[in-house]
Amino acid sequence: MNGKITMTISIGCTALILTMVMFTQFKTVGETDITAIETMRETELRAELASWKSKYEEIETKIEEREKTIGEYNSELENNQNSLKILENEVKEAESYLGYTALKGEGIVVTLKDNEIYNIDHTDLLRLVNELKVAGAEAVSINDERIIGASEITEINNRIIVVNTKRIAGPYVVKAIGDKKYFESALTIKGGYIDEITGSGKDIEYNVQDNIVVPAYEG
Amino acid sequence: MIYIAIIIGCIVGAIIGAFAPVIPYTYSSYLSIAIVAALDTVFGGIASVVKGNFDLKIFLSGFFGNSILAIALTYLGEKLNVDIYLAAIVVFVGRMFMNLGTIRRYYIEKWINIIEKKNKNRKQQKTNEA
Numbered sequence: 182m183n184g185k186i187t188m189t190i191s192i193g194c195t196a197l198i199l200t201m202v203m204f205t206q207f208k209t210v211g212e213t214d215i216t217a218i219e220t221m222r223e224t225e226l227r228a229e230l231a232s233w234k235s236k237y238e239e240i241e242t243k244i245e246e247r248e249k250t251i252g253e254y255n256s257e258l259e260n261n262q263n264s265l266k267i268l269e270n271e272v273k274e275a276e277s278y279l280g281y282t283a284l285k286g287e288g289i290v291v292t293l294k295d296n297e298i299y300n301i302d303h304t305d306l307l308r309l310v311n312e313l314k315v316a317g318a319e320a321v322s323i324n325d326e327r328i329i330g331a332s333e334i335t336e337i338n339n340r341i342i343v344v345n346t347k348r349i350a351g352p353y354v355v356k357a358i359g360d361k362k363y364f365e366s367a368l369t370i371k372g373g374y375i376d377e378i379t380g381s382g383k384d385i386e387y388n389v390q391d392n393i394v395v396p397a398y399e400g
Numbered sequence: 401m402i403y404i405a406i407i408i409g410c411i412v413g414a415i416i417g418a419f420a421p422v423i424p425y426t427y428s429s430y431l432s433i434a435i436v437a438a439l440d441t442v443f444g445g446i447a448s449v450v451k452g453n454f455d456l457k458i459f460l461s462g463f464f465g466n467s468i469l470a471i472a473l474t475y476l477g478e479k480l481n482v483d484i485y486l487a488a489i490v491v492f493v494g495r496m497f498m499n500l501g502t503i504r505r506y507y508i509e510k511w512i513n514i515i516e517k518k519n520k521n522r523k524q525q526k527t528n529e530a
Contacts, residue, residue: 185401187456188402188456189401189402189405190405191456191460192402192405192406192409192456192459193405193406193408193409194409195409195442195459195460195463196405196406196409196410196413197409197410197412197413197416198413198438199413199435199438199439199442199463200409200410200413200414200417201412201413201414201416201417201420202413202417202431202434202435202438203413203417203435204413204414204416204417204418204420205417205420205423205431206417206428206431206432206435207417208417208418208420208422209422209423209425209428209431210428212422223426
């Protein structure tokens with residue numbers, strides 16, 4: 182009898198537990214909205230997360246590519262500007278080299294004068310210009326006539342000195358831009374140009390200056 | 401007596417389950433596999449009653465042990481990324497059908513026996529009358 186009671190109770194409890202769990206499960210399954218995120222299975226959530234992640238990564242790589250191309254364009258622009266500057270500098274250099282622009286800077290001003298006995302010869306000017314060029318002159322002018330590669334210093338009838346097909350007369354002011362110390366030492370060296378000119382009885386003066394303007398070549 | 405206990409248990413359990421809170425969907429797979437295991441044990445118990453070798457201890461230990469084992473296997477399968485619960489379902493449902501077959505055969509045989517007895521009785525009555 183005792184065994185029968187325990188059996189009854191335990192089987193009843195078993196039935197109770199089984200139906201309780203089953204109904205709980207029915208309710209859970211019935212009420213669960215598959216699309217709701219809170220009740221989604223972990224694996225589904227993971228899959229969703231993975232897909233979003235991959236999308237995010239895709240977009241990120243796209244952004245990186247775009248930024249790269251923007252950077253390329255920027256660098257190209259910079260390069261263009263740089264090359265523009267370089268070209269401008271080159272043009273300026275070439276112009277200054279050709280003498281198409283006036284130059285300003287430190288240098289030397291040499292003045293040759295005719296005196297009662299001796300006249301200044303065109304060779305004196307020629308040699309002076311050569312000396313100055315050897316001493317590193319960037320620009321040379323005689324009486325504000327710029328000396329360029331095509332310039333000539335010559336004489337007509339042993340009387341009239343012509344520079345750049347223009348007649349000039351004394352005093353002859355030769356301006357040169359460059360290192361003034363070099364100029365000074367190149368001209369005043371013993372047995373140098375000044376010695377020669379003074380030795381031949383001609384008048385020469387020079388003074389170094391910090392601000393000399395050599396005009397541009399004008400035809 | 402036992403049938404009354406079963407019916408009362410079922411009704412009370414249904415009421416409690418109907419008012420129980422909804423469990424998270426993640427755990428509902430564990431619960432479902434436990435239910436299948438428990439149902440298997442129940443049918444096994446009925447079959448053993450039919451066979452006449454029912455043991456309460458074996459029934460109860462099977463009821464709870466199988467459920468817990470099924471849950472543990474499902475959990476392990478999730479950790480191993482193998483759907484072990486499928487194997488558990490196959491085994492439990494297969495056994496359930498076997499037990500149901502046993503029960504069905506028993507009752508059919510019983511029924512046939514009853515019919516045959518009735519027929520025999522009639523024949524005997526007829527011969528007696530004759």
